[in-house]
Amino acid sequence: MELVSPLTFLLTSYLHPFSPTPLPLPSFSRPTLGITPQFVLTSLYLVHYLNRALISPLRSPSRSKSHLIVISAGIVFNTPNGFLLAAFLTSASTAAYLSHALYSPRFWVGIVTWAVGFAGNVYHDEILLNMRRKAIAKGKAKELDDDKQARQPHYAIPHGGLYSIISFPNYLCEWVEWFGFALAASPFPNFSLFPDAKELLVTARGAQFTEMGHLLSPFVDSISPPWVFFLVEILTMTPRAVRGHRWYHARFKESYPRERRAIVPWLL
Numbered sequence: 001m002e003l004v005s006p007l008t009f010l011l012t013s014y015l016h017p018f019s020p021t022p023l024p025l026p027s028f029s030r031p032t033l034g035i036t037p038q039f040v041l042t043s044l045y046l047v048h049y050l051n052r053a054l055i056s057p058l059r060s061p062s063r064s065k066s067h068l069i070v071i072s073a074g075i076v077f078n079t080p081n082g083f084l085l086a087a088f089l090t091s092a093s094t095a096a097y098l099s100h101a102l103y104s105p106r107f108w109v110g111i112v113t114w115a116v117g118f119a120g121n122v123y124h125d126e127i128l129l130n131m132r133r134k135a136i137a138k139g140k141a142k143e144l145d146d147d148k149q150a151r152q153p154h155y156a157i158p159h160g161g162l163y164s165i166i167s168f169p170n171y172l173c174e175w176v177e178w179f180g181f182a183l184a185a186s187p188f189p190n191f192s193l194f195p196d197a198k199e200l201l202v203t204a205r206g207a208q209f210t211e212m213g214h215l216l217s218p219f220v221d222s223i224s225p226p227w228v229f230f231l232v233e234i235l236t237m238t239p240r241a242v243r244g245h246r247w248y249h250a251r252f253k254e255s256y257p258r259e260r261r262a263i264v265p266w267l268l
Helices: 004-015 037-059 068-089 092-097 105-137 169-185 197-205 209-221 225-255
Strands: none
Touching: 004 037, 004 068, 037 068, 037 105, 037 169, 068 225, 105 169, 169 225, 197 209
């Protein structure tokens, strides 16, 4: 389901629907290799999904079964996400915004933030993978009756890194990753355009949906696809982290560290 995103991204980059020219590729005939900010950002996106969609699943010794609804939901999310980000990066307006980005501190702060988040994501995922490997290496699976049972997942309390303070540091690191990407790729959403809360509440109570759309549209129009991706990740991953945190407590009871939060250190 993750593989859908880079495939859609690559196809959209090839079609470049909002630009007459394709995404420029590096050229060794140029002094700077012809590397553009769009190419850097495209590379980061593809590196993430190379790890997420191919390397990580292939290196995982065992995984729990996923329901068809989960896979379908992932495909539904990843398809438009890949399209929107590629269309954004190949657009003429983005090229104009990023024309001097290679000399901008903001761009490189975003790139470094992405790298820190990506490294943290991989590191904490590796802790979970090592837990599964150790369970199998110790021969726990061999004590079961048949191969089908031997492939059942083995659960344990993760330790190391940010696991000392939160239950899902891989999620938090992914947020850091895509925040850095959005920071490098586009301006912040214009929160000054967000409508007055009282006025918005009045229209919501009156079910005046057309009026609500008029109130919100200036702010919504200021949110570019990279920031949409970042915000949607927070909205979709937070409930999963909270449910997973509760599951840890229900399964391990008093053995699970009480000081840990679900996903935001010391807060949530």
